[in-house]
Amino acid sequence: MLKIAVVGASGRMGQSILRLAKSMGNVAVVGALVRPGSPAEDKEVPDWPHICYTSDRGAGLAEAEVVLDFAAASDEIGLVRHCVDYGLPLLVGTTGLEASTRQVLEQAAKKIPVLIAPNTSKGVNILLELVHRAAAALDEDYDIEILEAHHGRKNDAPSGTALRLGEEAAEARHKRLDAVSVHHRKGQTGPRRGGDIGFSVVRGGDIAGEHTVYLAGPGERLELTHRASSRDTFAHGALDAARWLAGRRAGLYEMRDVLGF
Template sequence: MSAHAIEIAIVGAAGRMGTQLLQEAASLDTLKISAAIVAPQSAHIGQALGPEGIIATDDLDAIATVDVVIDFSSPDACARVAELAAGAGVAMVSGTTGLNAEQHRALDQAARSIPLLLAANFSVGVNLLEHLVELASRGFGEDADIEIFEAHHRRKVDAPSGTALMLGRAAARGRDWNLEDVATWAREGHTGPRDNDEIGFQVLRGADIVGEHTVYLCAAGERLELTHRATDRAIFARGALRAARWLAGKPAGRYQMRDLLFGDA
Protein backbone atom coordinates (compact mmCIF):
# COMPACT_ATOMS: atom_id res chain seq x y z
CA MET A 1 0.00 0.00 0.00
CA SER A 2 1.31 3.43 -0.94
CA ALA A 3 2.20 5.72 1.98
CA HIS A 4 -0.03 8.38 0.42
CA ALA A 5 -2.95 6.18 -0.65
CA ILE A 6 -6.29 7.97 -0.97
CA GLU A 7 -8.74 6.63 1.62
CA ILE A 8 -12.15 5.67 0.26
CA ALA A 9 -15.55 4.86 1.75
CA ILE A 10 -18.00 2.92 -0.41
CA VAL A 11 -21.72 3.46 0.19
CA GLY A 12 -23.70 0.55 -1.20
CA ALA A 13 -20.76 -1.78 -0.62
CA ALA A 14 -22.84 -4.98 -0.72
CA GLY A 15 -24.53 -4.16 -4.03
CA ARG A 16 -23.46 -5.18 -7.51
CA MET A 17 -21.29 -2.13 -8.05
CA GLY A 18 -20.06 -2.01 -4.47
CA THR A 19 -18.86 -5.59 -4.71
CA GLN A 20 -17.02 -4.82 -7.94
CA LEU A 21 -15.45 -1.70 -6.45
CA LEU A 22 -14.07 -3.70 -3.53
CA GLN A 23 -12.68 -6.28 -5.94
CA GLU A 24 -11.00 -3.77 -8.26
CA ALA A 25 -9.65 -1.52 -5.50
CA ALA A 26 -7.81 -4.43 -3.88
CA SER A 27 -5.29 -4.42 -6.73
CA LEU A 28 -4.51 -0.68 -6.52
CA ASP A 29 -1.81 0.76 -4.29
CA THR A 30 -3.00 4.34 -4.82
CA LEU A 31 -6.32 3.75 -3.04
CA LYS A 32 -7.30 2.24 0.29
CA ILE A 33 -10.88 1.17 1.05
CA SER A 34 -11.33 2.22 4.67
CA ALA A 35 -15.10 1.88 5.05
CA ALA A 36 -17.74 -0.38 3.49
CA ILE A 37 -21.19 1.06 4.20
CA VAL A 38 -24.39 -0.90 3.61
CA ALA A 39 -28.09 -0.18 4.08
CA PRO A 40 -29.63 -0.28 7.56
CA GLN A 41 -30.92 -3.74 8.46
CA SER A 42 -28.73 -5.25 5.73
CA ALA A 43 -27.86 -8.89 6.31
CA HIS A 44 -24.25 -7.95 5.51
CA ILE A 45 -23.73 -5.72 8.58
CA GLY A 46 -20.74 -7.06 10.52
CA GLN A 47 -19.61 -9.29 7.67
CA ALA A 48 -16.23 -9.08 5.95
CA LEU A 49 -16.62 -7.82 2.38
CA GLY A 50 -14.24 -7.97 -0.57
CA PRO A 51 -10.76 -9.45 -0.92
CA GLU A 52 -9.45 -7.31 1.94
CA GLY A 53 -12.23 -8.28 4.36
CA ILE A 54 -13.57 -4.80 5.13
CA ILE A 55 -16.20 -5.11 7.87
CA ALA A 56 -19.55 -3.82 6.65
CA THR A 57 -21.31 -1.11 8.67
CA ASP A 58 -24.48 0.92 8.32
CA ASP A 59 -22.91 3.91 10.10
CA LEU A 60 -22.78 6.80 7.63
CA ASP A 61 -20.56 8.73 10.04
CA ALA A 62 -17.69 6.62 8.66
CA ILE A 63 -17.76 9.01 5.69
CA ALA A 64 -16.03 11.65 7.83
CA THR A 65 -12.91 9.45 8.20
CA VAL A 66 -11.92 9.25 4.49
CA ASP A 67 -10.73 11.42 1.61
CA VAL A 68 -13.39 10.42 -0.95
CA VAL A 69 -16.75 8.68 -0.67
CA ILE A 70 -17.99 6.61 -3.61
CA ASP A 71 -21.78 6.26 -3.60
CA PHE A 72 -23.78 3.61 -5.43
CA SER A 73 -26.90 3.56 -3.28
CA SER A 74 -30.47 4.87 -3.64
CA PRO A 75 -31.61 8.39 -4.51
CA ASP A 76 -32.64 9.14 -0.91
CA ALA A 77 -29.39 7.75 0.49
CA CYS A 78 -27.35 9.62 -2.12
CA ALA A 79 -28.76 12.97 -1.02
CA ARG A 80 -28.01 12.15 2.62
CA VAL A 81 -24.46 11.05 1.74
CA ALA A 82 -23.91 14.35 -0.08
CA GLU A 83 -25.05 16.30 2.98
CA LEU A 84 -22.74 14.36 5.29
CA ALA A 85 -19.79 14.54 2.89
CA ALA A 86 -20.19 18.30 2.60
CA GLY A 87 -20.28 18.64 6.37
CA ALA A 88 -17.07 16.61 6.70
CA GLY A 89 -15.25 18.17 3.75
CA VAL A 90 -15.04 14.82 1.94
CA ALA A 91 -15.03 14.64 -1.87
CA MET A 92 -17.86 12.60 -3.39
CA VAL A 93 -18.20 10.40 -6.46
CA SER A 94 -21.69 9.03 -7.18
CA GLY A 95 -23.17 6.74 -9.77
CA THR A 96 -26.65 6.66 -8.25
CA THR A 97 -29.34 7.23 -10.87
CA GLY A 98 -33.04 8.11 -10.68
CA LEU A 99 -32.50 11.30 -8.66
CA ASN A 100 -35.40 13.75 -8.58
CA ALA A 101 -35.13 17.54 -8.73
CA GLU A 102 -34.97 17.92 -4.95
CA GLN A 103 -32.18 15.36 -4.69
CA HIS A 104 -30.22 17.08 -7.45
CA ARG A 105 -30.58 20.33 -5.49
CA ALA A 106 -29.10 18.58 -2.45
CA LEU A 107 -26.07 17.62 -4.54
CA ASP A 108 -25.79 21.18 -5.87
CA GLN A 109 -25.80 22.44 -2.29
CA ALA A 110 -23.09 19.97 -1.28
CA ALA A 111 -20.95 20.95 -4.27
CA ARG A 112 -20.65 24.46 -2.84
CA SER A 113 -18.40 22.95 -0.16
CA ILE A 114 -16.80 19.87 -1.77
CA PRO A 115 -15.79 18.52 -5.18
CA LEU A 116 -18.64 16.27 -6.33
CA LEU A 117 -18.73 14.15 -9.47
CA LEU A 118 -22.02 12.56 -10.49
CA ALA A 119 -22.08 10.27 -13.50
CA ALA A 120 -24.78 8.01 -14.90
CA ASN A 121 -22.05 5.79 -16.31
CA PHE A 122 -18.35 5.54 -15.44
CA SER A 123 -17.31 3.67 -18.56
CA VAL A 124 -14.69 5.60 -20.51
CA GLY A 125 -16.27 4.36 -23.74
CA VAL A 126 -19.73 5.61 -22.81
CA ASN A 127 -18.41 9.04 -21.91
CA LEU A 128 -16.60 9.22 -25.23
CA LEU A 129 -19.90 8.19 -26.85
CA GLU A 130 -21.66 11.10 -25.14
CA HIS A 131 -19.19 13.49 -26.75
CA LEU A 132 -19.64 11.89 -30.19
CA VAL A 133 -23.44 12.03 -29.91
CA GLU A 134 -23.40 15.76 -29.25
CA LEU A 135 -21.10 16.34 -32.23
CA ALA A 136 -23.22 14.15 -34.52
CA SER A 137 -26.46 15.81 -33.45
CA ARG A 138 -25.02 19.23 -34.12
CA GLY A 139 -23.55 18.13 -37.45
CA PHE A 140 -26.76 16.61 -38.81
CA GLY A 141 -28.95 19.33 -37.38
CA GLU A 142 -32.66 18.74 -37.87
CA ASP A 143 -31.99 16.69 -41.02
CA ALA A 144 -31.75 13.54 -38.87
CA ASP A 145 -34.28 11.94 -36.53
CA ILE A 146 -32.80 10.77 -33.22
CA GLU A 147 -33.78 7.59 -31.39
CA ILE A 148 -32.04 6.07 -28.36
CA PHE A 149 -32.17 2.37 -27.52
CA GLU A 150 -30.91 0.86 -24.27
CA ALA A 151 -30.85 -2.66 -22.83
CA HIS A 152 -30.03 -3.83 -19.30
CA HIS A 153 -30.44 -6.81 -16.98
CA ARG A 154 -33.88 -7.73 -15.70
CA ARG A 155 -33.19 -6.44 -12.15
CA LYS A 156 -32.66 -2.81 -13.18
CA VAL A 157 -35.42 -0.75 -11.59
CA ASP A 158 -35.30 2.58 -13.48
CA ALA A 159 -36.06 3.25 -17.14
CA PRO A 160 -34.81 4.73 -19.34
CA SER A 161 -31.35 4.20 -17.88
CA GLY A 162 -29.39 7.14 -16.54
CA THR A 163 -26.94 6.59 -19.38
CA ALA A 164 -29.71 6.79 -21.99
CA LEU A 165 -30.83 10.07 -20.47
CA MET A 166 -27.24 11.32 -20.51
CA LEU A 167 -27.02 10.49 -24.21
CA GLY A 168 -30.39 12.13 -24.83
CA ARG A 169 -29.20 15.33 -23.17
CA ALA A 170 -26.04 15.23 -25.31
CA ALA A 171 -28.17 14.93 -28.46
CA ALA A 172 -30.40 17.75 -27.25
CA ARG A 173 -27.40 20.00 -26.52
CA GLY A 174 -26.23 19.50 -30.07
CA ARG A 175 -29.41 21.24 -31.24
CA ASP A 176 -29.84 23.71 -28.39
CA TRP A 177 -32.90 21.81 -27.18
CA ASN A 178 -34.06 20.98 -23.68
CA LEU A 179 -34.48 17.19 -23.51
CA GLU A 180 -37.59 17.35 -21.35
CA ASP A 181 -39.31 19.41 -24.05
CA VAL A 182 -38.62 16.97 -26.90
CA ALA A 183 -38.37 13.49 -25.34
CA THR A 184 -40.84 10.79 -26.39
CA TRP A 185 -40.63 8.10 -23.72
CA ALA A 186 -42.77 5.45 -25.41
CA ARG A 187 -45.05 4.88 -28.39
CA GLU A 188 -48.24 2.88 -28.50
CA GLY A 189 -51.29 2.82 -30.73
CA HIS A 190 -52.02 5.39 -33.42
CA THR A 191 -49.29 7.94 -32.69
CA GLY A 192 -49.39 9.90 -35.91
CA PRO A 193 -46.27 10.96 -37.83
CA ARG A 194 -43.04 11.63 -36.00
CA ASP A 195 -42.30 15.26 -35.13
CA ASN A 196 -39.07 16.87 -36.28
CA ASP A 197 -38.22 18.11 -32.80
CA GLU A 198 -38.36 14.75 -31.06
CA ILE A 199 -35.89 12.40 -29.35
CA GLY A 200 -37.33 8.93 -28.87
CA PHE A 201 -36.39 6.32 -26.25
CA GLN A 202 -36.77 2.54 -26.36
CA VAL A 203 -36.02 0.18 -23.48
CA LEU A 204 -35.24 -3.54 -23.18
CA ARG A 205 -34.88 -5.45 -19.90
CA GLY A 206 -33.72 -9.03 -19.89
CA ALA A 207 -31.58 -11.69 -18.21
CA ASP A 208 -28.03 -10.57 -17.38
CA ILE A 209 -27.38 -7.85 -19.98
CA VAL A 210 -24.66 -5.63 -18.50
CA GLY A 211 -25.51 -2.60 -20.63
CA GLU A 212 -26.04 -1.63 -24.24
CA HIS A 213 -26.78 1.80 -25.71
CA THR A 214 -27.29 2.82 -29.34
CA VAL A 215 -28.06 6.30 -30.63
CA TYR A 216 -29.62 6.29 -34.11
CA LEU A 217 -29.39 9.40 -36.28
CA CYS A 218 -31.66 8.70 -39.25
CA ALA A 219 -31.44 11.06 -42.23
CA ALA A 220 -32.90 10.68 -45.72
CA GLY A 221 -30.83 8.04 -47.49
CA GLU A 222 -28.44 7.31 -44.61
CA ARG A 223 -28.33 6.28 -40.97
CA LEU A 224 -25.58 6.72 -38.40
CA GLU A 225 -25.56 4.32 -35.44
CA LEU A 226 -23.35 5.04 -32.45
CA THR A 227 -23.20 2.04 -30.10
CA HIS A 228 -21.53 1.06 -26.85
CA ARG A 229 -21.80 -2.45 -25.40
CA ALA A 230 -20.53 -3.33 -21.95
CA THR A 231 -19.59 -6.97 -21.41
CA ASP A 232 -17.87 -6.69 -18.02
CA ARG A 233 -19.20 -4.73 -15.05
CA ALA A 234 -15.61 -4.12 -13.95
CA ILE A 235 -15.31 -1.24 -16.45
CA PHE A 236 -17.73 0.83 -14.35
CA ALA A 237 -15.85 0.16 -11.12
CA ARG A 238 -12.51 1.00 -12.72
CA GLY A 239 -13.96 4.26 -14.03
CA ALA A 240 -15.39 5.21 -10.63
CA LEU A 241 -12.07 4.50 -8.90
CA ARG A 242 -10.25 6.55 -11.54
CA ALA A 243 -12.71 9.38 -10.86
CA ALA A 244 -12.06 9.14 -7.11
CA ARG A 245 -8.29 9.44 -7.63
CA TRP A 246 -8.77 12.40 -9.96
CA LEU A 247 -11.30 14.21 -7.75
CA ALA A 248 -9.28 14.08 -4.53
CA GLY A 249 -7.90 17.54 -3.84
CA LYS A 250 -9.98 19.32 -6.49
CA PRO A 251 -11.75 22.62 -5.64
CA ALA A 252 -15.41 22.50 -4.63
CA GLY A 253 -17.87 22.25 -7.49
CA ARG A 254 -19.92 19.92 -9.70
CA TYR A 255 -17.81 17.77 -12.02
CA GLN A 256 -18.54 15.35 -14.84
CA MET A 257 -16.58 12.51 -16.41
CA ARG A 258 -15.96 14.77 -19.41
CA ASP A 259 -13.94 17.04 -17.10
CA LEU A 260 -11.72 14.08 -16.26
CA LEU A 261 -11.39 12.89 -19.85
CA PHE A 262 -11.13 16.19 -21.71
CA GLY A 263 -9.79 18.59 -19.10
CA ASP A 264 -12.81 20.92 -19.20
CA ALA A 265 -12.58 21.62 -15.48
Protein backbone atom coordinates in the same frame (compact mmCIF):
# COMPACT_ATOMS: atom_id res chain seq x y z
CA MET B 1 -2.60 5.43 -0.97
CA LEU B 2 -6.09 6.87 -1.46
CA LYS B 3 -8.61 5.95 1.25
CA ILE B 4 -12.12 5.47 -0.09
CA ALA B 5 -15.51 4.58 1.32
CA VAL B 6 -18.08 2.87 -0.90
CA VAL B 7 -21.78 3.55 -0.32
CA GLY B 8 -24.01 0.82 -1.69
CA ALA B 9 -21.13 -1.58 -1.11
CA SER B 10 -23.21 -4.76 -1.30
CA GLY B 11 -24.65 -3.92 -4.71
CA ARG B 12 -23.28 -4.94 -8.08
CA MET B 13 -21.19 -1.84 -8.64
CA GLY B 14 -20.09 -1.71 -5.03
CA GLN B 15 -18.85 -5.28 -5.17
CA SER B 16 -16.91 -4.63 -8.39
CA ILE B 17 -15.25 -1.56 -6.88
CA LEU B 18 -14.28 -3.38 -3.67
CA ARG B 19 -12.74 -6.25 -5.63
CA LEU B 20 -10.82 -4.11 -8.11
CA ALA B 21 -9.58 -1.69 -5.46
CA LYS B 22 -7.79 -4.60 -3.77
CA SER B 23 -5.91 -5.47 -6.94
CA MET B 24 -4.84 -1.91 -7.75
CA GLY B 25 -2.47 -1.40 -4.82
CA ASN B 26 -2.88 2.39 -4.62
CA VAL B 27 -6.43 2.45 -3.19
CA ALA B 28 -7.50 1.34 0.29
CA VAL B 29 -11.11 0.70 1.23
CA VAL B 30 -11.80 2.12 4.70
CA GLY B 31 -15.60 1.99 4.67
CA ALA B 32 -18.31 -0.15 3.10
CA LEU B 33 -21.80 1.19 3.70
CA VAL B 34 -25.07 -0.68 3.21
CA ARG B 35 -28.68 0.14 4.01
CA PRO B 36 -29.97 -0.60 7.54
CA GLY B 37 -31.16 -4.19 7.76
CA SER B 38 -29.09 -5.36 4.80
CA PRO B 39 -28.19 -9.07 4.94
CA ALA B 40 -24.56 -7.98 4.56
CA GLU B 41 -24.55 -5.69 7.60
CA ASP B 42 -21.81 -6.45 10.16
CA LYS B 43 -20.24 -9.13 7.93
CA GLU B 44 -16.61 -8.91 6.82
CA VAL B 45 -15.98 -7.51 3.37
CA PRO B 46 -14.37 -10.06 1.01
CA ASP B 47 -10.81 -9.01 0.12
CA TRP B 48 -10.93 -6.45 2.96
CA PRO B 49 -11.26 -8.63 6.07
CA HIS B 50 -10.51 -5.79 8.50
CA ILE B 51 -13.60 -3.94 7.21
CA CYS B 52 -17.21 -4.88 7.99
CA TYR B 53 -20.27 -3.74 6.09
CA THR B 54 -22.07 -1.11 8.15
CA SER B 55 -25.13 1.12 8.02
CA ASP B 56 -23.52 3.59 10.43
CA ARG B 57 -22.64 6.52 8.21
CA GLY B 58 -20.37 8.16 10.76
CA ALA B 59 -18.31 5.02 11.33
CA GLY B 60 -18.23 4.03 7.66
CA LEU B 61 -16.98 7.40 6.44
CA ALA B 62 -14.73 8.33 9.37
CA GLU B 63 -11.40 7.58 7.66
CA ALA B 64 -12.38 8.25 4.05
CA GLU B 65 -10.68 10.76 1.78
CA VAL B 66 -13.19 10.27 -1.06
CA VAL B 67 -16.72 8.82 -0.97
CA LEU B 68 -18.05 6.75 -3.89
CA ASP B 69 -21.83 6.54 -3.86
CA PHE B 70 -23.64 3.80 -5.76
CA ALA B 71 -26.60 3.40 -3.40
CA ALA B 72 -30.31 3.95 -4.03
CA ALA B 73 -31.18 7.51 -4.97
CA SER B 74 -33.56 7.74 -1.99
CA ASP B 75 -30.53 7.67 0.36
CA GLU B 76 -28.75 10.56 -1.32
CA ILE B 77 -29.60 13.73 0.58
CA GLY B 78 -28.44 12.58 4.03
CA LEU B 79 -25.16 11.37 2.56
CA VAL B 80 -24.58 14.67 0.76
CA ARG B 81 -25.14 16.63 3.95
CA HIS B 82 -22.68 14.41 5.82
CA CYS B 83 -20.02 14.91 3.14
CA VAL B 84 -20.50 18.68 3.27
CA ASP B 85 -20.26 18.71 7.07
CA TYR B 86 -16.98 16.77 7.01
CA GLY B 87 -15.49 18.20 3.80
CA LEU B 88 -15.47 14.88 1.92
CA PRO B 89 -15.22 14.80 -1.89
CA LEU B 90 -18.19 12.88 -3.30
CA LEU B 91 -18.54 10.84 -6.49
CA VAL B 92 -22.20 10.11 -7.24
CA GLY B 93 -22.71 7.15 -9.56
CA THR B 94 -26.35 6.70 -8.55
CA THR B 95 -28.83 6.94 -11.42
CA GLY B 96 -32.45 8.05 -11.38
CA LEU B 97 -31.77 11.18 -9.34
CA GLU B 98 -34.74 13.46 -8.71
CA ALA B 99 -34.47 17.10 -9.70
CA SER B 100 -34.58 18.09 -6.02
CA THR B 101 -31.63 15.81 -5.26
CA ARG B 102 -29.71 17.27 -8.16
CA GLN B 103 -30.28 20.73 -6.66
CA VAL B 104 -28.92 19.54 -3.31
CA LEU B 105 -25.80 18.24 -5.06
CA GLU B 106 -25.35 21.52 -6.91
CA GLN B 107 -25.54 23.42 -3.63
CA ALA B 108 -23.08 20.99 -2.02
CA ALA B 109 -20.64 21.59 -4.87
CA LYS B 110 -20.18 25.15 -3.61
CA LYS B 111 -18.47 23.69 -0.55
CA ILE B 112 -16.97 20.33 -1.63
CA PRO B 113 -15.92 18.67 -4.90
CA VAL B 114 -18.88 16.72 -6.32
CA LEU B 115 -18.60 14.52 -9.40
CA ILE B 116 -21.91 13.32 -10.85
CA ALA B 117 -21.36 10.38 -13.15
CA PRO B 118 -24.40 8.32 -14.18
CA ASN B 119 -21.90 6.21 -16.09
CA THR B 120 -18.21 6.00 -15.16
CA SER B 121 -17.13 4.10 -18.27
CA LYS B 122 -14.54 6.03 -20.24
CA GLY B 123 -15.98 4.74 -23.50
CA VAL B 124 -19.50 5.90 -22.68
CA ASN B 125 -18.23 9.39 -21.93
CA ILE B 126 -16.50 9.48 -25.30
CA LEU B 127 -19.85 8.41 -26.77
CA LEU B 128 -21.52 11.41 -25.12
CA GLU B 129 -19.13 13.73 -26.92
CA LEU B 130 -19.66 11.98 -30.26
CA VAL B 131 -23.45 12.17 -29.92
CA HIS B 132 -23.28 15.89 -29.18
CA ARG B 133 -21.14 16.52 -32.24
CA ALA B 134 -23.30 14.34 -34.51
CA ALA B 135 -26.56 15.92 -33.37
CA ALA B 136 -25.12 19.39 -33.91
CA ALA B 137 -23.82 18.57 -37.37
CA LEU B 138 -26.95 16.79 -38.62
CA ASP B 139 -30.16 18.83 -38.76
CA GLU B 140 -33.64 17.70 -37.75
CA ASP B 141 -34.03 15.75 -40.99
CA TYR B 142 -32.08 13.20 -38.95
CA ASP B 143 -34.39 11.67 -36.35
CA ILE B 144 -32.80 10.66 -33.05
CA GLU B 145 -33.73 7.46 -31.22
CA ILE B 146 -31.96 6.00 -28.19
CA LEU B 147 -32.04 2.30 -27.31
CA GLU B 148 -30.62 1.02 -24.02
CA ALA B 149 -30.41 -2.49 -22.55
CA HIS B 150 -29.56 -3.61 -19.01
CA HIS B 151 -29.92 -6.58 -16.68
CA GLY B 152 -33.33 -7.45 -15.31
CA ARG B 153 -32.64 -6.16 -11.80
CA LYS B 154 -32.07 -2.54 -12.80
CA ASN B 155 -34.59 -0.31 -11.03
CA ASP B 156 -34.77 2.80 -13.22
CA ALA B 157 -35.69 3.29 -16.86
CA PRO B 158 -34.50 4.76 -19.09
CA SER B 159 -31.01 4.47 -17.69
CA GLY B 160 -29.23 7.57 -16.46
CA THR B 161 -26.79 7.14 -19.33
CA ALA B 162 -29.58 7.04 -21.91
CA LEU B 163 -31.05 10.22 -20.49
CA ARG B 164 -27.62 11.87 -20.53
CA LEU B 165 -27.21 10.89 -24.17
CA GLY B 166 -30.60 12.45 -24.86
CA GLU B 167 -29.56 15.63 -23.05
CA GLU B 168 -26.42 15.88 -25.16
CA ALA B 169 -28.40 15.48 -28.37
CA ALA B 170 -31.05 17.99 -27.29
CA GLU B 171 -28.50 20.56 -26.11
CA ALA B 172 -26.63 20.25 -29.40
CA ARG B 173 -29.85 21.30 -31.15
CA HIS B 174 -30.61 24.04 -28.60
CA LYS B 175 -33.58 22.20 -27.12
CA ARG B 176 -34.59 20.99 -23.66
CA LEU B 177 -34.83 17.23 -23.43
CA ASP B 178 -38.07 17.31 -21.45
CA ALA B 179 -39.69 19.25 -24.32
CA VAL B 180 -38.74 16.76 -27.05
CA SER B 181 -38.40 13.35 -25.34
CA VAL B 182 -40.81 10.50 -26.14
CA HIS B 183 -40.92 7.56 -23.74
CA HIS B 184 -44.06 5.74 -24.81
CA ARG B 185 -45.48 4.65 -28.14
CA LYS B 186 -48.53 2.43 -28.52
CA GLY B 187 -51.47 2.25 -30.88
CA GLN B 188 -52.23 4.92 -33.45
CA THR B 189 -49.48 7.38 -32.58
CA GLY B 190 -49.57 9.29 -35.84
CA PRO B 191 -46.46 10.44 -37.71
CA ARG B 192 -43.29 11.06 -35.79
CA ARG B 193 -42.97 14.70 -34.72
CA GLY B 194 -39.89 16.39 -36.11
CA GLY B 195 -37.20 17.02 -33.50
CA ASP B 196 -38.42 14.39 -31.05
CA ILE B 197 -35.91 12.15 -29.26
CA GLY B 198 -37.34 8.70 -28.65
CA PHE B 199 -36.29 6.24 -25.95
CA SER B 200 -36.60 2.45 -25.97
CA VAL B 201 -35.68 0.13 -23.11
CA VAL B 202 -34.68 -3.54 -22.86
CA ARG B 203 -34.40 -5.35 -19.50
CA GLY B 204 -33.23 -8.93 -19.15
CA GLY B 205 -30.59 -11.43 -18.15
CA ASP B 206 -27.22 -10.13 -17.02
CA ILE B 207 -26.65 -7.40 -19.64
CA ALA B 208 -24.02 -5.09 -18.17
CA GLY B 209 -25.08 -2.14 -20.31
CA GLU B 210 -25.65 -1.30 -23.97
CA HIS B 211 -26.53 2.05 -25.50
CA THR B 212 -27.15 2.92 -29.15
CA VAL B 213 -28.04 6.33 -30.54
CA TYR B 214 -29.61 6.28 -34.00
CA LEU B 215 -29.57 9.34 -36.24
CA ALA B 216 -31.84 8.29 -39.10
CA GLY B 217 -31.93 10.63 -42.07
CA PRO B 218 -32.83 10.59 -45.75
CA GLY B 219 -31.26 7.53 -47.31
CA GLU B 220 -28.85 6.80 -44.46
CA ARG B 221 -28.58 6.03 -40.76
CA LEU B 222 -25.75 6.72 -38.34
CA GLU B 223 -25.53 4.41 -35.32
CA LEU B 224 -23.29 5.21 -32.35
CA THR B 225 -23.03 2.30 -29.92
CA HIS B 226 -21.30 1.40 -26.69
CA ARG B 227 -21.47 -2.12 -25.24
CA ALA B 228 -20.08 -3.06 -21.87
CA SER B 229 -19.14 -6.73 -21.56
CA SER B 230 -18.27 -6.44 -17.87
CA ARG B 231 -19.23 -4.19 -14.98
CA ASP B 232 -15.51 -3.89 -14.27
CA THR B 233 -15.23 -1.16 -16.88
CA PHE B 234 -17.47 1.05 -14.73
CA ALA B 235 -15.54 0.16 -11.57
CA HIS B 236 -12.20 1.03 -13.19
CA GLY B 237 -13.62 4.36 -14.31
CA ALA B 238 -15.02 5.08 -10.85
CA LEU B 239 -11.70 4.40 -9.15
CA ASP B 240 -9.82 6.55 -11.68
CA ALA B 241 -12.37 9.32 -11.08
CA ALA B 242 -11.99 9.00 -7.30
CA ARG B 243 -8.22 9.49 -7.59
CA TRP B 244 -8.80 12.52 -9.82
CA LEU B 245 -11.35 13.99 -7.40
CA ALA B 246 -9.12 13.77 -4.33
CA GLY B 247 -7.73 17.18 -3.48
CA ARG B 248 -9.85 19.10 -6.01
CA ARG B 249 -11.34 22.44 -5.10
CA ALA B 250 -15.08 22.68 -4.48
CA GLY B 251 -17.10 22.46 -7.68
CA LEU B 252 -19.46 20.38 -9.76
CA TYR B 253 -17.63 17.96 -12.05
CA GLU B 254 -18.39 15.20 -14.53
CA MET B 255 -16.44 12.43 -16.20
CA ARG B 256 -15.48 14.75 -19.06
CA ASP B 257 -13.39 16.69 -16.58
CA VAL B 258 -11.65 13.47 -15.52
CA LEU B 259 -10.92 12.59 -19.14
CA GLY B 260 -9.70 16.09 -19.93
CA PHE B 261 -12.10 17.25 -22.65
